[in-house]
Amino acid sequence: xxxxxxxxxxxxxxxxxxxxxxxxxxxxxxxxxxxxxxxxxxxxxxxxxxxxxxxxxxxxxxxxxxxxxxxxxxxxxxxxxxxxxxxxxxxxxxxxxxxxxxxxxxxxxxxxxxxxxxxxxxxxxxxxxxxxxxxxxxxxxxxxxxxxxxxxxxxxxxxxxxxxxxxxxxxxxxxxxxxxxxxxxxxxxxxxxxxxxxxxxxxxxxxxxxxxxxxxxxxxxxxxxxxxxxxxxxxxxxxxxxxxxxxxxxxxxxxxxxxxxxxxxxxxxxxxxxxxxxxxxxxxxxxxxxxxxxxxxxxxxxxxxxxxxxxxxxxxxxxxxxxxxxxxxxxxxxxxxx
Amino acid sequence: xxxxxxxxxxxxxxxxxxxxxxxxxxxxxxxxxxxxxxxxxxxxxxxxxxxxxxxxxxxxxxxxxxxxxxxxxxxxxxxxxxxxxxxxxxxxxxxxxxxxxxxxxxxxxxxxxxxxxxxxxxxxxxxxxxxxxxxxxxxxxxxxxxxxxxxxxxxxxxxxxxxxxxxxxxxxxxxxxxxxxxxxxxxxxxxxxxxxxxxxxxxxxxxxxxxxxxxxxxxxxxxxxxxxxxxxxxxxxxxxxxxxxxxxxxxxxxxxxxxxxxxxxxxxxxxxxxxxxxxxxxxxxxxxxxxxxxxx
Numbered sequence: 138x139x140x141x142x143x144x145x146x147x148x149x150x151x152x153x154x155x156x157x158x159x160x161x162x163x164x165x166x167x168x169x170x171x172x173x174x175x176x177x178x179x180x181x182x183x184x185x186x187x188x189x190x191x192x193x194x195x196x197x198x199x200x201x202x203x204x205x206x207x208x209x210x211x212x213x214x215x216x217x218x219x220x221x222x223x224x225x226x227x228x229x230x231x232x233x234x235x236x237x238x239x240x241x242x243x244x245x246x247x248x249x250x251x252x253x254x255x256x257x258x259x260x261x262x263x264x265x266x267x268x269x270x271x272x273x274x275x276x277x278x279x280x281x282x283x284x285x286x287x288x289x290x291x292x293x294x295x296x297x298x299x300x301x302x303x304x305x306x307x308x309x310x311x312x313x314x315x316x317x318x319x320x321x322x323x324x325x326x327x328x329x330x331x332x333x334x335x336x337x338x339x340x341x342x343x344x345x346x347x348x349x350x351x352x353x354x355x356x357x358x359x360x361x362x363x364x365x366x367x368x369x370x371x372x373x374x375x376x377x378x379x380x381x382x383x384x385x386x387x388x389x390x391x392x393x394x395x396x397x398x399x400x401x402x403x404x405x406x407x408x409x410x411x412x413x414x415x416x417x418x419x420x421x422x423x424x425x426x427x428x429x430x431x432x433x434x435x436x437x438x439x440x441x442x443x444x445x446x447x448x449x450x451x452x453x454x455x456x457x458x459x460x461x462x463x464x465x466x467x468x469x470x471x472x473x474x475x
Numbered sequence: 476x477x478x479x480x481x482x483x484x485x486x487x488x489x490x491x492x493x494x495x496x497x498x499x500x501x502x503x504x505x506x507x508x509x510x511x512x513x514x515x516x517x518x519x520x521x522x523x524x525x526x527x528x529x530x531x532x533x534x535x536x537x538x539x540x541x542x543x544x545x546x547x548x549x550x551x552x553x554x555x556x557x558x559x560x561x562x563x564x565x566x567x568x569x570x571x572x573x574x575x576x577x578x579x580x581x582x583x584x585x586x587x588x589x590x591x592x593x594x595x596x597x598x599x600x601x602x603x604x605x606x607x608x609x610x611x612x613x614x615x616x617x618x619x620x621x622x623x624x625x626x627x628x629x630x631x632x633x634x635x636x637x638x639x640x641x642x643x644x645x646x647x648x649x650x651x652x653x654x655x656x657x658x659x660x661x662x663x664x665x666x667x668x669x670x671x672x673x674x675x676x677x678x679x680x681x682x683x684x685x686x687x688x689x690x691x692x693x694x695x696x697x698x699x700x701x702x703x704x705x706x707x708x709x710x711x712x713x714x715x716x717x718x719x720x721x722x723x724x725x726x727x728x729x730x731x732x733x734x735x736x737x738x739x740x741x742x743x744x745x746x747x748x749x750x751x752x753x754x755x756x757x758x759x760x761x762x763x764x765x766x767x768x769x770x771x
Binding site for chain 1: 506609610697757
């Protein structure tokens with residue numbers, strides 16, 4: 138087990154090095170110079186040269202690469218051109234907004250997707266199953282931003298139940314200040330005991346979380362259904378039925394357990410899709426997280442910020458998948474023995 | 476193929492008639508047929524866009540701006556007075572082109588990589604698969620965004636970025652299939668007979684990998700359309716005045732709450748197209764690759 142973990146860690150480092158290299162190549166080798174953008178309107182040749190020198194862009198490529206790795210190895214992600222602050226500070230400020238969004242969506246995806254999939258498999262080829270399967274096929278045919286706009290049109294435009302975008306109403310934020318304990322507004326407002334602020338934060342979360350959940354629910358429901366349907370045909374399940382065990386026990390204690398490993402893989406993938414989806418969802422809902430931040434950084438050529446967030450998100454994704462790989466050993470006794 | 480090989484085509488059929496078999500296929504594949512029909516409609520609409528479109532999709536006409544759907548403008552007009560029906564028709568061309576381009580480039584990169592890794596094994600396999608892993612280490616959509624930004628905005632660059640981000644999936648699929656095939660006795664037998672490696676790869680390994688690759692490709696065709704639309708939506712894919720569904724949605728952002736048709740029809744077009752592609756893809760999966768139904 139320890140050997141396994143060590144192997145995976147080495148692999149993780151190699152992968153991260155690859156991620157850093159690709160990100161470096163994308164920003165340093167391909168055309169498009171950040172310097173002109175940084176300096177604004179029509180800089181002189183001297184100004185450009187000075188800026189290039191200051192940023193180290195006139196050095197040989199391998200030298201730049203070494204400096205880049207060195208800096209990132211020391212947690213230095215540089216300064217954002219747009220905000221003029223260290224990228225790491227920007228990420229730290231926005232990270233929890235994204236975490237609040239993605240974690241809530243992840244919980245909903247699992248809490249809804251797995252039971253829906255089980256139900257569909259148990260009722261295989263019955264009307265319930267057909268409805269679920271049709272919805273999952275239809276659900277993946279709509280991009281996240283369309284779902285988001287549809288929700289905005291209905292719940293903000295028609296019904297006027299929910300706010301259009303943002304994380305808090307600014308008036309509420311002014312009247313109900315709360316200390317930033319965790320950065321998760323739902324938790325912070327509760328800790329401050331301020332129910333008005335809590336309700337406002339919750340209302341702002343509904344549409345973005347719903348967008349991310351709807352976009353990722355089909356994959357998890359569908360995978361659960363197919364895995365479950367396969368397990369249900371196996372001998373040990375038939376035996377369980379023959380013994381007259383309770384149906385609920387058979388489905389959730391015996392059958393679902395057997396699907397856990399592939400299901401974990403899918404949940405790991407879903408986490409990546411959530412991070413990717415958050416990029417678009419935060420853009421649509423003007424959510425102050427790192428997804429919207431990276432889009433702005435990339436579209437406005439704020440390249441230290443773009444590199445920083447890309448590397449950060451990729452590292453997070455790789456680490457989560459490593460944890461999931463290691464969870465296999467917890468879940469599957471056969472792997473533990475070997 | 477000469478000599479006394481029995482020609483199957485010449486054997487008289489004794490089973491049910493062709494019509495009965497077609498009916499049987501249709502009954503079991505209603506969704507596949509529905510998808511195929513929808514897809515045909517979209518392809519036709521794309522090809523016939525210049526004939527069908529009542530207006531120039533890029534035309535600007537401030538007199539007719541933001542008209543709701545009517546007989547004159549079947550899907551209404553945009554903020555600039557462009558005819559949405561015409562734009563949706565031309566948008567089908569853009570989206571189908573993007574889907575095809577992404578899948579073709581991803582195949583061109585991934586299939587040779589998977590063939591080499593699966594056939595040669597050893598260090599080559601490890602090396603190539605580590606490279607593939609690096610591309611898969613980025614959260615989906617983040618790498619395409621970064622590559623598009625580096626290449627420069629535009630729908631072709633967006634398509635290339637998506638292909639470069641997705642080709643490792645094809646490499647993995649092909650590699651798996653090739654390794655399965657190489658374990659079969661006829662591969663060492665062919666090698667013992669002096670068949671060259673290249674020929675073994677192309678004649679024995681590749682055909683066996685085609686089923687899953689076709690399935691993956693058909694599903695990716697739909698995802699590529701969605702992902703490219705997302706890139707256009709955040710402003711780094713198609714640029715105006717290119718008619719593109721994601722871009723149309725983005726352009727409607729300031730007023731779509733009141734003027735639902737500006738985003739509704741491009742959205743509907745995207746939904747119908749991708750749904751059709753996915754139904755066809757699912758049908759192909761059942762046909763070619765029944766074992767992979769779990770989709771993992």
